[in-house]
Structures are given as structure tokens and as C-alpha cells.
Amino acid sequence: MKPVLVDHGVWQMTLPTPFDIGPVNVYLIQNDIITLVDAGPKTEEAWLSFNDALKHIGMTPKDIDQIVLTHHHPDHTGLVNYFNQDIPVIAHSRLRPWFEQDEAFMMRYNRYFKALGYQMGVPEIYRKKMSSIEEDLKYASKGILTKAVDEGDTIDGLKDWQVLYTPGHAQSHISLYREKDGLFLAGDLLLEKISSNAILEPPYNDKETPPCSLLQYRESLKRCLKLNISKVCPGHGKVFAQAHELINERLQNQLERRNKxxxxxxxxxxxxxxxxxxxxxxxxxxxxxxxxxxxxxxxxxxxxxxxxxxxxxxxxxxxxxxxxxxxxxxxx
Known part of the structure; x- marks a missing residue:
């Protein structure tokens, strides 16, 4: 699929995935530092599609200076390992144990969900079928996080973009907002055609309580109502406008689902x-x-x-x- 010019210097490239969600979007920002935002799943098909998209704008993977990951899900991190090992990778600190595949973290994750399944009343025959973190990481890359960013930070080469910490869909989720023209790189925070899942995760460490993902997600959506968003560049689907109307609709639908x-x-x-x-x-x-x-x-x-x-x-x-x-x- 040919890349789409979203705005001056910002390209949307759509890559195939093996997941039910369908294709995923990654974004190329051309500036003094060339930045790739998100990286698709770890498949040869996605890599070939990515290279083909780059050719249409006269570039190759070697032209990319750094990678920013909006969150840790494998359809957004998988192609990192196809780049040179020294390419800088930037994300929220809570992406680190996923990306580095920390063994202690992975063991604690599996123990947590094994116990949680029992607490939720899931029959044993079904608990055995619940996915492990190893299955989740099948299409993800493994590497070292070069730089951790958080709310209010700036990223080299992206001086006009604000980093927003927007958890809910994932505890590691960040979004990028360009205030001067209202462009919003949303990751999976806001999708036009479907509502993002507020996915359960274990506490980040033993000192924390389990996060209430849906409540976090609602707060992340509500804060977007305070932004002057002109276009949303989503992780899945086409670029769209009228973000505030969609957010209010989602919040109302959640209220109705809660009552159900x-x-x-x-x-x-x-x-x-x-x-x-x-x-x-x-x-x-x-x-x-x-x-x-x-x-x-x-x-x-x-x-x-x-x-x-x-x-x-x-x-x-x-x-x-x-x-x-x-x-x-x-x-x-």
C-alpha cells in the first residue's frame, strides 16, 4: 500500500499484521532527524511492505535516525529488530520490561494472570487456554530501550511535538501532539471505527496496586477534549478529524456499557x-x-x-x- 502524506513531512504507512485487528499504521516524520513512530509486527510481510512504502518517498530503512514507540503491543514494536542494533529506541519507561523481555517481569506477569484467572472464576479448562506473555511477544522485537520519555518531555528532532502520557489501552502508552496545527499521533488511544480495549495489566512493581485500566483510559480520553486536535493519526484506520465528537460518543457508550x-x-x-x-x-x-x-x-x-x-x-x-x-x- 502506498504511503499517505498526512501533513508536510508526516507520512502514514499501513502494514499487514497477523492479528484480528487487521493492518497497523506507522508514521514517518521527516525533519532534521528522521523519526519512525511505531514499527509494525515482526513478520517478513510487514518488513517488505514497509520497505516498499519507503521507496515511494525515496527512502530506505538506513535513512531513519530513531524509532519512537507509542506502546509495547507487538503490532507496534515488531520491526525494530530489522534495523541496525544501534538505532535509538525511545518510549515510556513502562515499555522497558516488555521490550527488553525482562525474565523476572515475564515470570511475575504469568503468575499474576494465572492467579487472576482463578479469582475471576474462570474454569480450569479455560484457564489453561489463557495466553502467556511469551505468546504475546511472538511478534514483538527484543532490544534495549535507549531513552525513556514521560509527560511533558521533548524528543530530539521533534521539537514541535509534546509527549503525552495516555495510559489505559496500555500502561506504556504515549501520544504525540503538535500544538501549532493540532496534529495528534494517537497510537491506539483513539481509533475511528472501533473502540480500543482497556487491557488489564499487572502492577508494574510489587509496591503498586493493579491499575484500573478502563478508568485510566477514560481519563486519557477526557484530557484529549482539552486539546485543539485537528487530525488524529491512529494506529489503525485512516486519519480522521472531529476527535472531540468521537471521544464524547465513546465516553457515553462506556457509560451505557457500565450500566448494562x-x-x-x-x-x-x-x-x-x-x-x-x-x-x-x-x-x-x-x-x-x-x-x-x-x-x-x-x-x-x-x-x-x-x-x-x-x-x-x-x-x-x-x-x-x-x-x-x-x-x-x-x-x-
Whole structure:
């Protein structure tokens, strides 16, 4: 696919992926320092497509001076290993253990989700099918993060761009905003045709509590309402305008989905898995990780708003609407 000139010096290149989400976008920013934002999945098909796109603008991978990664998901990091090992890689510090594939982090990740699956009430036969971090990293690159950036930082060669820390879809997520013309490199924060998942992740270290990903995601969306965004350059799909209208629509849809989750808890105690199975009767087996992330996000929101209560029995957590009848078919 030919690259698309988004704005002066900013190109969108669309690469194939092996994932259900479909193609992913990477962006080339031509300045005194040539910057690639995101890097597609680690496949030969994506690499060939990327090289072909570069040819259309008279460049090769050797012309790229640095890579900025919006977040750690493999469809955004995979081609880094195809570049020279000394190319600078810049991202949020929370991308580091994913990109460097820190062994202790990976072991803690797998332990955390093994325990979480049990707490959510996932039957053992299905817990065995839940993905491990090793599976998630199959199409990701491994390397050393050259520089960590955070909210308010600037990046060499991108002096007009602000780094915004926008967690929710991923704890490592950053976006880039060019205030002078409102151009917004959104990663997977905001997509036009589909709503990004607020994906569950373990605490970054043992001193932190598990992040409430959906609540973080909502706050990241809300802060975008304060920006004068003219165009959104998304990680998937075409460049689009009218970001504020879309954000307000997403926030309203989330509120409606939250109320739907609450309705499932009016009849008595249920687990995260119970609700996911009822709400997503066709997808809960094929996309269990995403289903559980979504349901748990709404449960966290309802707990924070004190709309529901929870109890633990034999290590499994059950939820019920605050004003649900005390009688229930569930026995402990």
C-alpha cells in the first residue's frame, strides 16, 4: 500500500499484521532527524511492505535516525529488530520490561494472570487456554530501550511535538501532539471505527496496586477534549478529524456499557467470568482475555462509584449490585 502524506513531512504507512485487528499504521516524520513512530509486527510481510512504502518517498530503512514507540503491543514494536542494533529506541519507561523481555517481569506477569484467572472464576479448562506473555511477544522485537520519555518531555528532532502520557489501552502508552496545527499521533488511544480495549495489566512493581485500566483510559480520553486536535493519526484506520465528537460518543457508550454490566448483577452474586459469558456468549471463548479485561474494567468502575459490592470465597471474587435482593441462586 502506498504511503499517505498526512501533513508536510508526516507520512502514514499501513502494514499487514497477523492479528484480528487487521493492518497497523506507522508514521514517518521527516525533519532534521528522521523519526519512525511505531514499527509494525515482526513478520517478513510487514518488513517488505514497509520497505516498499519507503521507496515511494525515496527512502530506505538506513535513512531513519530513531524509532519512537507509542506502546509495547507487538503490532507496534515488531520491526525494530530489522534495523541496525544501534538505532535509538525511545518510549515510556513502562515499555522497558516488555521490550527488553525482562525474565523476572515475564515470570511475575504469568503468575499474576494465572492467579487472576482463578479469582475471576474462570474454569480450569479455560484457564489453561489463557495466553502467556511469551505468546504475546511472538511478534514483538527484543532490544534495549535507549531513552525513556514521560509527560511533558521533548524528543530530539521533534521539537514541535509534546509527549503525552495516555495510559489505559496500555500502561506504556504515549501520544504525540503538535500544538501549532493540532496534529495528534494517537497510537491506539483513539481509533475511528472501533473502540480500543482497556487491557488489564499487572502492577508494574510489587509496591503498586493493579491499575484500573478502563478508568485510566477514560481519563486519557477526557484530557484529549482539552486539546485543539485537528487530525488524529491512529494506529489503525485512516486519519480522521472531529476527535472531540468521537471521544464524547465513546465516553457515553462506556457509560451505557457500565450500566448494562450493572444490570447483570441485580439478580445476585456473579464472577467476572459469569458476566463475560453472559454478555459475550459468542466471543468469550475465542477472545477471553479481551472479554475479561472489559468486564473487569466496568466492575472496577462500579466499585469505585459504590454501585456494587464484592466478597471473596475460596479465593474467587463475586460481585452483586448494591441494591440487589439478598436472595440468590448462588450458594457458597
Amino acid at each position: 454490566v450493572l444490570s447483570y448483577l441485580e439478580s445476585g452474586w456473579k464472577t467476572t467470568f459469569d458476566i463475560g459469558k453472559e454478555m459475550f456468549s459468542k466471543a468469550y471463548l475465542t477472545q477471553m482475555d479481551l472479554v475479561l479485561s472489559e468486564i473487569q474494567g466496568y466492575l472496577d468502575w462500579l466499585l469505585q462509584a459504590e454501585n456494587i459490592q464484592k466478597i471473596e470465597n475460596n479465593g474467587v471474587i463475586y460481585y452483586k449490585g448494591l441494591y440487589a435482593e439478598n436472595t440468590s441462586t448462588r450458594t457458597f
